[in-house]
Amino acid sequence: MSRKKIAILISGRGSNMGALISAAMDPSFPAEISLVLSNRPDAKGLQRAQDFGIPTAVVDHKDFGGDREAFEKSVDEILKANKIDIVVLAGFMRILSPYLVNAWAGRMINIHPALLPSFKGLATHERALEEGVKLHGATVHFVSAEMDDGPIIIQGAVPVLDHDTPDSLAARVLGVEHKIYPKALELVASGKAKVKGGTKVTTGDTAEATAPLIWP
Template identity: 50%
Template sequence: MSARARLAVLISGSGSNLQALIDDSQRADAPFEIGLVISNRADAAGLERAGRAGIPTQTLSHRGFETRAAYDTALAELLAAQAPDLIALAGFMRILTPGFVEQWQGRMLNIHPSLLPNYRGLHTHARVLEAGDPWHGATVHFVTAELDGGPAILQARVPVLADDDPARLAARVLAEEHRIYPLAVRWFAEGRLVLGSDHRAWFDEQPLSAPVILDASA
């Protein structure tokens, strides 16, 4: 891996996690740079964020492709042309095919708004409130073919407050996403984080039996 790892970011929406990665990549000590941002939606606000930062962008709409596999083949070709060291999914609202995931195994991260393995999928904030859980949060994990099921690396926890509704809870969780995603990307870029042959996340040459947990920042 080069002195600064090359990162490709996949988005579908506003790109707030992309912005957190952009901000971190612009620090003097950043071990990574963002070489490409790809969206499946031309109206994704994250494309404007990337443009303001001078980062090349591509739009690859999923419309017009007959199958998920056909779309993922086209996506893989775009990525291969850039040869990224790591792909970061940042609100990319596509379920990737097993063939695509296998191609990038160990070089693709995702951030999910729950304390995985709890609450995979959508509407996590409302589901946490309905269940009456005392804690909620976000998880950075390696991507595997199992939806939101790859090895967890890093989690941030936030307490669920008595007056929370889904929007308020989501806002606090999102702030923590912005804190932990750049950190996990840094770990990967520095060579401290790998997906082992045992399909576990390894950090500083030790397998993680559980994700690193950070409580909400003050």
């Protein structure tokens, strides 16, 4: 089996990165983590990746004086030099321009701590509690030019409890993230989930596998 080469882009500790690395340790997993790249040289996730023997790279966005396209061209060059097949965003705290998004259209995925299309942007757990929703969770989606948009691959949900705080809710959602992100990467790397027409994900006979997953 030919495994897809994956680059994980991080800005911090790389919590979801750890779940992806663990999943990729299984030889039957259709992807291997070939590179971890950060826009911050002090990102703790870089050392975590090195501890697993994974090559790392840093492209410090501060070196580009606010020129997003120049920054992204540098990132793109490194991805191509490493023959990356799929880019996975895992706490990469940069808003991407159409340049990089279009260059990796259908080959870049992201995870968001909410059940999209609800609660795009920041402070998702606080907003979920304020709105009084009964279900909250996380979404893995293909990246598009619009923030927290793009065809949904998989979602995981948790009930919102009466005594929840933003921190307690965030902790349960993070547990869901660690389950669904490896599953989403497996689906994309195997070709079972892909974008069709730029607006939806086709899954063939894997519809059941990509249906929303709910954990109590």
